[in-house]
Amino acid sequence: MSEDFLPKxxxxxxxxxxxxxxxxxxxxxxREDINDxxxxxxxxxxxxxxxxxxxxxxxxxxxxxxxxxxxxxxxPYRGCEHGCIYCFARPTHAYLGLSPGLDFETKLVAxxxxxxxxxKELSRRGYRADVLAIGTNxxxxxxxxxxxxxxxxxxxxxxRFNHPVAIVTKGTLIERDVDILARMAAKGLAQVGISLTxxxxxxxxxxxxxxxxxxxxxxxxxxxxxxxxxxxxxxxxVVPGLSDHEVERLLQAGAxxxxxxxxxxxxRLPREVAPLFVEWLEEAYPGRAAKVMARVREMHDGEAYSAxxxxxxxxxxxxxxxxxxxxxxxxxxFGLSKDLAKLRTDLxxxxxxxxxxxxxx
Numbered sequence: 001m002s003e004d005f006l007p008k009x010x011x012x013x014x015x016x017x018x019x020x021x022x023x024x025x026x027x028x029x030x031r032e033d034i035n036d037x038x039x040x041x042x043x044x045x046x047x048x049x050x051x052x053x054x055x056x057x058x059x060x061x062x063x064x065x066x067x068x069x070x071x072x073x074x075x076p077y078r079g080c081e082h083g084c085i086y087c088f089a090r091p092t093h094a095y096l097g098l099s100p101g102l103d104f105e106t107k108l109v110a111x112x113x114x115x116x117x118x119x120k121e122l123s124r125r126g127y128r129a130d131v132l133a134i135g136t137n138x139x140x141x142x143x144x145x146x147x148x149x150x151x152x153x154x155x156x157x158x159x160r161f162n163h164p165v166a167i168v169t170k171g172t173l174i175e176r177d178v179d180i181l182a183r184m185a186a187k188g189l190a191q192v193g194i195s196l197t198x199x200x201x202x203x204x205x206x207x208x209x210x211x212x213x214x215x216x217x218x219x220x221x222x223x224x225x226x227x228x229x230x231x232x233x234x235x236x237x238v239v240p241g242l243s244d245h246e247v248e249r250l251l252q253a254g255a256x257x258x259x260x261x262x263x264x265x266x267x268r269l270p271r272e273v274a275p276l277f278v279e280w281l282e283e284a285y286p287g288r289a290a291k292v293m294a295r296v297r298e299m300h301d302g303e304a305y306s307a308x309x310x311x312x313x314x315x316x317x318x319x320x321x322x323x324x325x326x327x328x329x330x331x332x333x334f335g336l337s338k339d340l341a342k343l344r345t346d347l348x349x350x351x352x353x354x355x356x357x358x359x360x361x
Contacts, residue, residue, distance in 0.1 A: 018083030025094030115153035129348035141171025225258025240295030
């Protein structure tokens with residue numbers, strides 16, 4: 001059945017959520033609302049956050065993408081309550097039989113035993129340490145982390161093993177773990193990327209409804225930097241026609257708060273993200289929708305997205321080159337490096353168990 005047959009989800013039901021709809025994923029045959037002719041007015045509940053738990057056999061995910069700087073990552077959660085409409089991870093919810101729309105931000109999966117599984121993986125004979133990236137798919141410091149504390153437990157394991165970690169987040173809960181991060185950073189084992197999309201609070205609230213507001217994220221940069229944790233300000237994503245004019249302002253805010261390096265990523269709209277973003281755009285900014293999508297397609301040979309390595313993160317063409325040039329000029333002007341210092345891997349060691357024997361599993 002075509003998605004056109006699904007009724008529009010009422011604004012009140014999706015208040016403080018990013019997606020406008022909850023259409024079927026590419027792995028589902030259809031979704032439809034059924035009215036069996038009873039002609040009774042029904043009151044639908046709001047989309048509340050629901051969390052289920054899983055215990056994976058492994059928590060370290062490997063990747064070989066040539067345009068990504070890490071070869072392993074960990075995700076404490078599936079789905080993300082922050083609800084960023086542009087999130088490129090939304091299509092991963094389809095593998096769970098859930099919609100990349102409202103399901104992605106309301107039907108979440110937590111991995112409360114992730115630290116235990118990680119400890120076993122790090123203790124295996126032959127494991128070789130390299131930077132473990134966390135937050136590359138969904139935010140590890142989204143609101144449910146306050147309840148589950150998965151990241152706190154994971155960091156405790158990484159600290160005991162002297163294992164390097166690079167974290168990407170928008171969440172203020174990272175401030176809770178500044179004690180561990182500061183100790184690890186002092187050994188060259190930890191760094192953090194804080195994503196800034198816009199300094200416009202209204203745009204932020206519309207585009208990323210349950211994220212900390214921009215000024216609060218700048219505070220995170222300031223607090224981590226003051227504690228000695230290296231921070232990279234990430235202008236991510238640059239949204240054509242909505243936030244692209246703020247590149248310089250975002251880099252200045254990050255630099256003034258103590259960030260040492262900076263990076264940027266262009267808006268990416270893979271798979272189900274493209275129709276979800278267009279649907280949101282036409283409702284939230286109808287006067288700009290055509291211009292925004294024209295710019296997006298201009299960078300991807302007329303399509304909403306191209307997964308071609310080397311281009312998927314930045315796009316191609318005159319407009320993409322202009323953003324790259326502006327970013328580079330501003331980065332140099334505000335004294336930001338291209339990269340943070342390389343993390344150490346030579347300190348890694350499987351710790352002794354409480355009985356003095358090697359903690360082998």
